Amino acid sequence: MKLLVTGGAGFIGSNFIRHMLGKYPGYEIVNLDKLTYAGNLENLRDVENDPRYEFVQGDICDAGLIDDLARRVDGIINFAAESHVDRSIEDPQSFVITDVLGTQNILEAVKKHGVGRFLHISTDEVYGSIPVGRSSVETDPIEPNSPYSASKAGGDMICRAYYHTYGTPVIVTRSSNNFGPYQYPEKLIPRLTTNAIDGKPLPVYGDGLNVRDWIYVMDNCEGLDVVFHKGDAGEVYNIGGGNEVANIDIVRQIVADTGVSDSLITYVEDRLGHDRRYSLDSNKARALGWTPRHDFASALSETIHWYKDNEAWWRSCLSK
Ligand SMILES: NC(=O)c1ccc[n+]([C@@H]2O[C@H](COP(=O)([O-])OP(=O)(O)OC[C@H]3O[C@@H](n4cnc5c(N)ncnc54)[C@H](O)[C@@H]3O)[C@@H](O)[C@H]2O)c1
Numbered sequence: 001m002k003l004l005v006t007g008g009a010g011f012i013g014s015n016f017i018r019h020m021l022g023k024y025p026g027y028e029i030v031n032l033d034k035l036t037y038a039g040n041l042e043n044l045r046d047v048e049n050d051p052r053y054e055f056v057q058g059d060i061c062d063a064g065l066i067d068d069l070a071r072r073v074d075g076i077i078n079f080a081a082e083s084h085v086d087r088s089i090e091d092p093q094s095f096v097i098t099d100v101l102g103t104q105n106i107l108e109a110v111k112k113h114g115v116g117r118f119l120h121i122s123t124d125e126v127y128g129s130i131p132v133g134r135s136s137v138e139t140d141p142i143e144p145n146s147p148y149s150a151s152k153a154g155g156d157m158i159c160r161a162y163y164h165t166y167g168t169p170v171i172v173t174r175s176s177n178n179f180g181p182y183q184y185p186e187k188l189i190p191r192l193t194t195n196a197i198d199g200k201p202l203p204v205y206g207d208g209l210n211v212r213d214w215i216y217v218m219d220n221c222e223g224l225d226v227v228f229h230k231g232d233a234g235e236v237y238n239i240g241g242g243n244e245v246a247n248i249d250i251v252r253q254i255v256a257d258t259g260v261s262d263s264l265i266t267y268v269e270d271r272l273g274h275d276r277r278y279s280l281d282s283n284k285a286r287a288l289g290w291t292p293r294h295d296f297a298s299a300l301s302e303t304i305h306w307y308k309d310n311e312a313w314w315r316s317c318l319s320k
Pocket residue numbers: 006007008009010011012013032033034035036037038039040058059060061078079080081082083084098102121122123124152174175176177178179183184
């Protein structure tokens with residue numbers, strides 16, 4: 001099978017490509033990535049000479065390029081996105097362009113060339129903030145609150161429309177907050193870990209009690225693999241780790257694992273429109289045979305140690 005993975009030089013995409021090449025000796029992967037600030041070919045150094053792997057630099061908004069690549073593959077997995085909420089607050093338009101128009105561009109090529117399967121990667125943030133006591137299911141209303149989550153929701157909606165209108169074989173996954181190696185050091189865990197290593201302040205939004213449902217990136221990659229192969233076209237699948245943790249507790253673990261003083265913790269003005277809580281019900285994906293395998297506390301400690309052991313990687317990201 002030949003797959004087109006878009007955004008494969010980013011955090012989750014690079015872990016996914018490594019997972020797929022390792023698990024399926026017969027698969028070939030074309031990685032299309034624009035190499036924005038978040039894309040980094042260092043993430044895939046270990047597979048770049050694999051004859052089953054090919055890298056193409058380009059934009060999912062480039063209709064001619066997507067058309068050309070789609071005609072040569074059996075399936076497409078779309079990770080390409082602008083992905084950072086804080087950046088979306090500063091510059092919403094670039095999010096709409098890539099996350100909505102780029103997705104529609106891929107759908108058009110899937111439709112035209114009869115690509116067998118399109119997996120579109122979305123987020124639990126499209127459900128909006130979830131009250132304590134309940135978890136989002138796939139049939140819940142979409143209530144995005146940030147320009148990032150609104151642009152991802154737009155991508156989900158155009159996927160839905162292509163399935164219902166044209167029968168395009170698209171599946172959407174909505175995963176919770178990922179953590180693990182190769183995450184650009186702007187997101188909570190890598191940013192605060194790298195700050196701690198440098199003895200810098202550890203900024204925490206608001207009261208630090210915002211809750212996220214964390215998933216180790218390899219558990220997500222395994223979930224995406226299962227949904228890609230076994231999911232039904234036209235369906236949405238939540239992929240959550242079931243680890244609901246307040247931001248401040250993540251920060252405390254980073255303080256403990258890096259051995260810095262907790263006086264570095266600095267509460268800062270809350271993010272605009274900051275959602276209080278996300279929580280996913282993942283029973284639909286679990287019914288396909290997937291289950292997250294990694295213990296949260298150990299995976300978090302391993303991740304913190306990965307950033308301690310890979311300073312050259314994150315320092316080069318920050319110097320870009
Ligand atoms: N990280 C998370 O916790 C999380 C959670 C749920 C869903 N997601 C979704 O998963 C996907 C991957 O997230 P990530 O954390 O790996 O993001 P990332 O920012 O690390 O990587 C995004 C990648 O997409 C590439 N890209 C951006 N615009 C592009 C374009 N127009 N054309 C081609 N390539 C482009 C970038 O160069 C980068 O390599 C995104 O769609 C994101 O919305 C992420």
